[in-house]
Amino acid sequence: MRTQDPKTIYLKDYQEPAFWVEHIDLTVRIFETHTDVESHLTLKKNPNIASRDLVLNGVDQDIIELALDGQPLTQSDYRRDEESLTLTCDRDDARFSSLTRIRPQDNTSLEGLYQSGSMYCTQCEAEGFRKITFYPDRPDVMATFTTRIEADQTRFPVLLANGNPVDSGELDEGRHFATWNDPFPKPSYLFAMVAGNLSRKDDTFTTRSGREVALRIFVEPQNAHKVDFALESLKKAMRWDEDTYGREYDLDLFMIVASDYFNMGAMENKGLNIFNSAAVLATPDTSNDLRFERIEAIVAHEYFHNWSGNRVTCRDWFQLSLKEGFTVFRDSEFTADMHDRAVKRIHDVVDLRAAQFPEDNGPMAHPVRPDSYIEINNFYTATVYEKGAEVVRMIHTLVGPELFRKGSDLYFERFDGQAVTTDDFVACMEEVSGRDLTQFKRWYTQAGTPRVTVTDHFDSDTGEYRLTFRQSCPPTPGQREKDSFVIPIKMGLLDADGNDLPIRTDADYNPDTQVLTLTDTETRVVFSGVNEKPIPSLLRDFSAPVRLQFDYSDEQLAFLAKNDANGFNRWDAVQQLYLRAILGMSEDERMGKNAQVPSALLDTVASIAGDTELTPAIRTAMLSLPGYAILKDAVDEIYMENLVAARKAVINAIATRYRDIWRSLTEGLAGRGDYEFTAAEAGRRSLQGLALWYWLKSGDQAAFDFAADLYHHAGNQTDRGNALRAVLAGEDHALQDELLEHFYERWQDDTQMVEQWLSMQSSAPNIGAADIENLMEHQAFDIKNPNKVRSVIAGFAMNVESFHDETGQGYELVADMIGRLNGINPQIAARLVTIFSDWKRFEPKRRAMMESTLKTILATPNLSPDVFEMTERALK
Numbered sequence: 057m058r059t060q061d062p063k064t065i066y067l068k069d070y071q072e073p074a075f076w077v078e079h080i081d082l083t084v085r086i087f088e089t090h091t092d093v094e095s096h097l098t099l100k101k102n103p104n105i106a107s108r109d110l111v112l113n114g115v116d117q118d119i120i121e122l123a124l125d126g127q128p129l130t131q132s133d134y135r136r137d138e139e140s141l142t143l144t145c146d147r148d149d150a151r152f153s154s155l156t157r158i159r160p161q162d163n164t165s166l167e168g169l170y171q172s173g174s175m176y177c178t179q180c181e182a183e184g185f186r187k188i189t190f191y192p193d194r195p196d197v198m199a200t201f202t203t204r205i206e207a208d209q210t211r212f213p214v215l216l217a218n219g220n221p222v223d224s225g226e227l228d229e230g231r232h233f234a235t236w237n238d239p240f241p242k243p244s245y246l247f248a249m250v251a252g253n254l255s256r257k258d259d260t261f262t263t264r265s266g267r268e269v270a271l272r273i274f275v276e277p278q279n280a281h282k283v284d285f286a287l288e289s290l291k292k293a294m295r296w297d298e299d300t301y302g303r304e305y306d307l308d309l310f311m312i313v314a315s316d317y318f319n320m321g322a323m324e325n326k327g328l329n330i331f332n333s334a335a336v337l338a339t340p341d342t343s344n345d346l347r348f349e350r351i352e353a354i355v356a357h358e359y360f361h362n363w364s365g366n367r368v369t370c371r372d373w374f375q376l377s378l379k380e381g382f383t384v385f386r387d388s389e390f391t392a393d394m395h396d397r398a399v400k401r402i403h404d405v406v407d408l409r410a411a412q413f414p415e416d417n418g419p420m421a422h423p424v425r426p427d428s429y430i431e432i433n434n435f436y437t438a439t440v441y442e443k444g445a446e447v448v449r450m451i452h453t454l455v456g457p458e459l460f461r462k463g464s465d466l467y468f469e470r471f472d473g474q475a476v477t478t479d480d481f482v483a484c485m486e487e488v489s490g491r492d493l494t495q496f497k498r499w500y501t502q503a504g505t506p507r508v509t510v511t512d513h514f515d516s517d518t519g520e521y522r523l524t525f526r527q528s529c530p531p532t533p534g535q536r537e538k539d540s541f542v543i544p545i546k547m548g549l550l551d552a553d554g555n556d557l558p559i560r561t562d563a564d565y566n567p568d569t570q571v572l573t574l575t576d577t578e579t580r581v582v583f584s585g586v587n588e589k590p591i592p593s594l595l596r597d598f599s600a601p602v603r604l605q606f607d608y609s610d611e612q613l614a615f616l617a618k619n620d621a622n623g624f625n626r627w628d629a630v631q632q633l634y635l636r637a638i639l640g641m642s643e644d645e646r647m648g649k650n651a652q653v654p655s656a657l658l659d660t661v662a663s664i665a666g667d668t669e670l671t672p673a674i675r676t677a678m679l680s681l682p683g684y685a686i687l688k689d690a691v692d693e694i695y696m697e698n699l700v701a702a703r704k705a706v707i708n709a710i711a712t713r714y715r716d717i718w719r720s721l722t723e724g725l726a727g728r729g730d731y732e733f734t735a736a737e738a739g740r741r742s743l744q745g746l747a748l749w750y751w752l753k754s755g756d757q758a759a760f761d762f763a764a765d766l767y768h769h770a771g772n773q774t775d776r777g778n779a780l781r782a783v784l785a786g787e788d789h790a791l792q793d794e795l796l797e798h799f800y801e802r803w804q805d806d807t808q809m810v811e812q813w814l815s816m817q818s819s820a821p822n823i824g825a826a827d828i829e830n831l832m833e834h835q836a837f838d839i840k841n842p843n844k845v846r847s848v849i850a851g852f853a854m855n856v857e858s859f860h861d862e863t864g865q866g867y868e869l870v871a872d873m874i875g876r877l878n879g880i881n882p883q884i885a886a887r888l889v890t891i892f893s894d895w896k897r898f899e900p901k902r903r904a905m906m907e908s909t910l911k912t913i914l915a916t917p918n919l920s921p922d923v924f925e926m927t928e929r930a931l932k
């Protein structure tokens with residue numbers, strides 16, 4: 057592991073490699089104590105580059121033999137450092153061969169080839185292939201792959217790699233082999249192989265051109281009953297990509313493998329997606345509705361990458377959002393089409409505000425297309441993914457759906473088989489639409505969340521209503537000044553009855569889409585023919601990732617919440633009411649004033665709860681308070697105690713005042729018949745879960761009885777989890793331990809259930825650092841398993857009341873964990889550092905404790921570049 061000043065990589069330094077790889081022939085021989093990798097690269101000189109340096113990345117490998125065109129190489133023939141090997145190659149067409157030894161069973165980083173439970177699998181994005189063999193491990197090098205795997209037949213009966221199976225057979229000493237060929241040139245980050253004792257479920261999909269594709273999901277035998285939902289999701293995604301983007305699958309075989317040890321959600325390796333078990337395995341009895349929706353979305357996301365990422369890939373890692381932003385946009389539209397569009401938009405915006413806005417508002421802020429990095433794994437962020445998707449969504453909004461489709465067709469056609477940039481993507485959209493997106497591209501290069509402040513003026517004599525929009529963007533690391541953004545504002549004007557007025561204006565407003573486009577720092581928009589002062593409904597459907605501010609009264613917000621034609625904005629109006637109330641009360645608390653829950657808020661809650669014209673799913677969203685991530689992000693200085701007290705007071709007021717409503721909703725929303733994962737049914741369950749949660753918060757013993765009954769008789773994990781979570785959120789009660797013990801007894805052999813058991817505890821109120829330490833001593837915990845670490849530690853860190861405990865014990869605990877994980881799994885350790893990144897925004901006491909915690913982390917011996925980069929950035 058490196059310690060001193062890890063190297064910074066800059067976008068401006070990008071250069072093509074001196075040699076391309078046309079084909080790689082790989083043989084992986086798995087043995088008990090080690091694995092030998094033999095590789096032959098067919099190289100071709102890149103005529104654009106004068107240098108004759110062949111640079112091959114390689115880490116954690118023992119070299120047994122190297123050869124160039126069959127001539128063995130000795131140490132004097134090449135230069136080697138910890139990361140790479142460089143040699144001079146005089147010929148334009150050459151063959152580089154290597155035989156190296158690796159130890160997957162000791163690889164806890166979960167990058168490269170590693171052991172996951174009883175199987176071996178790979179994770180190569182971003183730079184894991186260099187842990188398998190020497191190779192120009194960069195995404196612009198695209199080669200065809202042939203992979204032969206040899207292993208013990210009993211331990212590893214299933215041997216998989218990308219592409220199509222071309223050969224297999226037996227070898228001596230109980231071993232066997234399988235050879236796979238992937239005819240589509242791809243970067244090394246999309247390489248994958250798997251060896252294991254796996255059970256398999258088959259299906260088929262007929263593409264719209266009539267080709268039959270074999271679909272296979274491989275899992276460890278105990279999970280064989282958990283794959284049906286993912287298979288169905290896959291087929292829906294394949295059909296949707298044909299219908300919506302005209303994209304067909306290309307190979308004859310598509311495989312998914314589930315792995316218990318995985319750093320992220322899943323990986324789009326060509327023809328062989330590897331999934332975190334938690335992101336693919338599901339049954340109604342073990343997965344709740346949210347999990348079902350997440351699995352459907354991730355299966356789709358990885359599948360969609362086959363075009364947006366694999367057939368057309370990234371030139372370099374600065375372009376990561378080219379594939380991720382676009383693919384998140386695609387999967388989000390898929391979910392919207394499969395379920396409820398407004399609800400999906402609300403969920404996405406909650407996530408964006410809870411994760412990406414704070415990221416953009418602190419030391420980790422970076423552009424969607426970053427300019428530099430030390431460790432690329434640290435840039436798989438909410439900004440690159442979620443804000444990147446918002447940027448693609450804005451292009452969709454600006455050019456409209458038809459031209460967007462034309463642009464994506466052009467993009468896929470023109471760049472098929474190439475590694476390209478976000479500029480190339482935008483250029484296609486410009487070409488088909490005739491629209492100049494030069495200024496728009498600032499969304500890719502400037503970090504920070506723009507603020508849009510809006511004021512209005514009504515002149516009853518002239519019948520003119522005027523809105524003035526002012527945009528600004530706060531400084532972010534390395535970027536003091538920002539140029540103005542192109543901001544699409546979808547909007548309407550409401551009359552006194554709550555109807556949309558017809559809009560007449562000379563401004564850049566598109567009546568078909570209701571979109572007003574801002575380009576300047578200040579824009580005045582005059583609406584004519586207005587007889588009464590309207591209420592503006594702004595940023596409908598969250599048409600741009602900005603913080604919009606308009607000085608509404610509580611009554612106006614309540615009016616919008618009731619009447620806005622736009623479902624998203626109805627929800628957002630209520631959220632503003634909640635936010636305002638909580639922040640106001642928190643401030644009152646801090647000043648020692650008596651904090652009151654505003655009556656406009658309480659009235660609105662009652663009217664939403666009883667509004668049966670709203671779907672249960674929308675009602676759930678409208679009755680859910682903003683979480684602490686959003687509250688913290690909304691204040692200048694964070695006083696945790698006051699925020700907690702204020703949020704609790706609002707919850708208690710809602711819970712106790714409307715106890716009867718919550719009771720009757722809970723009882724009235726009871727399920728009938730078998731579990732079905734549909735938008736309507738999931739909505740019903742979510743509203744029942746929330747009503748029960750409020751009912752329990754009111755302290756009614758009848759609610760505890762109802763919850764215990766629901767828990768014990770639930771035929772699905774959504775109801776069971778809702779019951780348990782509600783009980784855990786209630787006052788201290790004997791039922792809490794009783795149900796937790798029952799849950800573990802019943803489900804201890806089911807990994808996904810144990811993960812939920814851990815997270816429900818780590819996120820329960822009143823859990824302290826000492827309880828978390830106990831949980832980490834439990835046999836169910838495994839520090840080498842990222843899902844377990846996330847369940848316990850990430851769950852705890854989100855549990856702000858406990859994590860920010862005034863003793864600082866929560867900070868110490870997480871810092872200690874980062875120290876331990878640094879040597880085991882640097883990627884996961886580095887992610888945990890982000891928990892501290894808003895330290896400067898806290899009041900002096902916590903600020904000091906968090907700062908000193910970060911300094912302690914930075915002083916860890918043998919700090920990995922991953923943790924080093926994140927800690928150093930956090931401290932800036």
Ligand code: 0A1
Nearest residue numbers: 181182320322323324433436
């Ligand atoms: N490309 C995957 C996510 C992914 C990224 C990095 C990984 O290891 C460092 C693993 C997976 C996706 O977007 O789904």
Ligand code: ZN
Nearest residue numbers: 357361380383
């Ligand atoms: Zn992705």
